[in-house]
Amino acid sequence: MNSTSxxxxxxxxxxxxxxxxxxxxxxxxAFIAAGTAANTVRSYRSALAYxxxxxxxxxxRALGDGALPPEVAVQFIVDHLARPDGTGGWSxxxxxxxxxxxxxxxxxxxxxxxxxxxxxxxxxxxxxWHRLNEWDNPCEAxxxxxxxxxxxxxxxxxxxxxxxxxxxxxxxxxxxxxxCTDGVRGVRDRALLLLAWSGGGRRxxxxxxxxxxxxxxxxxxxxxxxxxxxxxxxxxxxxxKPIQGAxxxxxxxxxxxxxxxxxxxxxxxxxxxxxxTKGLSGDQVARIVKRRAQLAGLDGDWAAHSLRSGFVxxxxxxxxxxxxxxxxxxxxxxxxxxxxxQAGSLLGSRxxxxxxxxxxxxxxxxxAQNSTNAPVL
Numbered sequence: 001m002n003s004t005s006x007x008x009x010x011x012x013x014x015x016x017x018x019x020x021x022x023x024x025x026x027x028x029x030a031f032i033a034a035g036t037a038a039n040t041v042r043s044y045r046s047a048l049a050y051x052x053x054x055x056x057x058x059x060x061r062a063l064g065d066g067a068l069p070p071e072v073a074v075q076f077i078v079d080h081l082a083r084p085d086g087t088g089g090w091s092x093x094x095x096x097x098x099x100x101x102x103x104x105x106x107x108x109x110x111x112x113x114x115x116x117x118x119x120x121x122x123x124x125x126x127x128x129w130h131r132l133n134e135w136d137n138p139c140e141a142x143x144x145x146x147x148x149x150x151x152x153x154x155x156x157x158x159x160x161x162x163x164x165x166x167x168x169x170x171x172x173x174x175x176x177x178x179x180c181t182d183g184v185r186g187v188r189d190r191a192l193l194l195l196a197w198s199g200g201g202r203r204x205x206x207x208x209x210x211x212x213x214x215x216x217x218x219x220x221x222x223x224x225x226x227x228x229x230x231x232x233x234x235x236x237x238x239x240x241k242p243i244q245g246a247x248x249x250x251x252x253x254x255x256x257x258x259x260x261x262x263x264x265x266x267x268x269x270x271x272x273x274x275x276x277t278k279g280l281s282g283d284q285v286a287r288i289v290k291r292r293a294q295l296a297g298l299d300g301d302w303a304a305h306s307l308r309s310g311f312v313x314x315x316x317x318x319x320x321x322x323x324x325x326x327x328x329x330x331x332x333x334x335x336x337x338x339x340x341x342q343a344g345s346l347l348g349s350r351x352x353x354x355x356x357x358x359x360x361x362x363x364x365x366x367x368a369q370n371s372t373n374a375p376v377l
Contacts, residue, residue, distance in 0.1 A: 077144070172296070175296035184257050223243050286304040
């Protein structure tokens with residue numbers, strides 16, 4: 001893995017928290033002005049705060065001082081991604097005093113290297129920040145792309161894998177639903193799980209953003225719901241999605257238990273099962289998924305995204321064409337959805353059942369032979 005450790009860097013300056021807050025706020029406001037979804041902006045804030053703090057300490061400059069050269073992005077990678085040091089251990093180039101200062105400022109949770117996914121996300125935020133400002137994007141430089149690719153290979157060779165949340169395919173979903181027998185809470189959670197899953201693998205921000213007035217019932221077996229602005233569609237044009245059968249019935253049951261004409265569709269509960277007027281947060285949706293998985297005794301790394309990845313995986317498993325799946329999920333990138341789609345396809349593939357098929361044929365042959373040799377009674 002290449003390094004810029006030989007490059008003479010400016011002497012680190014003390015971290016100015018007021019300047020850090022100002023530059024982070026300025027960057028976040030630019031994303032908001034560009035129409036970036038609110039939930040996405042929230043996830044960008046921590047990345048922007050980290051970039052602002054790291055730039056102050058490493059280079060003595062603010063986030064908005066202008067375009068960053070590719071060398072800075074390279075330095076960010078080697079500062080934060082651990083690499084084998086040749087002695088059986090791992091190392092990264094961020095000086096310990098800078099690391100401690102970032103933790104003390106609250107922009108970093110703990111000392112040490114960052115996960116590959118975290119570094120990739122922060123580089124993606126930096127890239128978008130440059131595009132918004134119409135600056136040359138340092139992350140497009142071949143040196144940055146090559147280094148990131150080689151870093152990933154190095155970590156993979158050492159057994160460091162990229163974790164994905166466990167997908168909720170049909171069987172774990174059914175197990176989760178079977179736990180929804182605890183009164184009004186169970187009614188709400190069942191409707192939420194089924195709508196989020198069968199309604200196209202909705203993101204948690206989309207689930208909490210749904211309003212009662214976004215719904216329209218066609219018949220006893222069918223509801224329509226309208227999506228507004230989402231992570232990938234900020235146009236404001238409302239797109240209608242259907243839910244049918246058992247998910248539609250679960251939604252009807254929830255609306256009967258918690259009748260409302262307006263306001264959030266999925267709301268918080270007080271003690272005793274009393275329904276509040278305030279809607280759920282995204283974190284609470286994630287906790288519902290984890291709680292139901294735990295109650296069902298399911299092993300795995302469960303999160304709100306498990307519903308989205310599970311919908312794609314199960315739809316592919318049942319032979320639904322990719323185009324129809326993407327029409328429901330509203331994925332813009334085929335590459336993003338293909339991993340789950342391919343996994344689902346393989347779950348139902350005969351290529352994964354060769355031993356089972358051959359064993360079945362042999363068993364059938366043995367049974368036939370035994371039947372032929374059996375005494376006539």
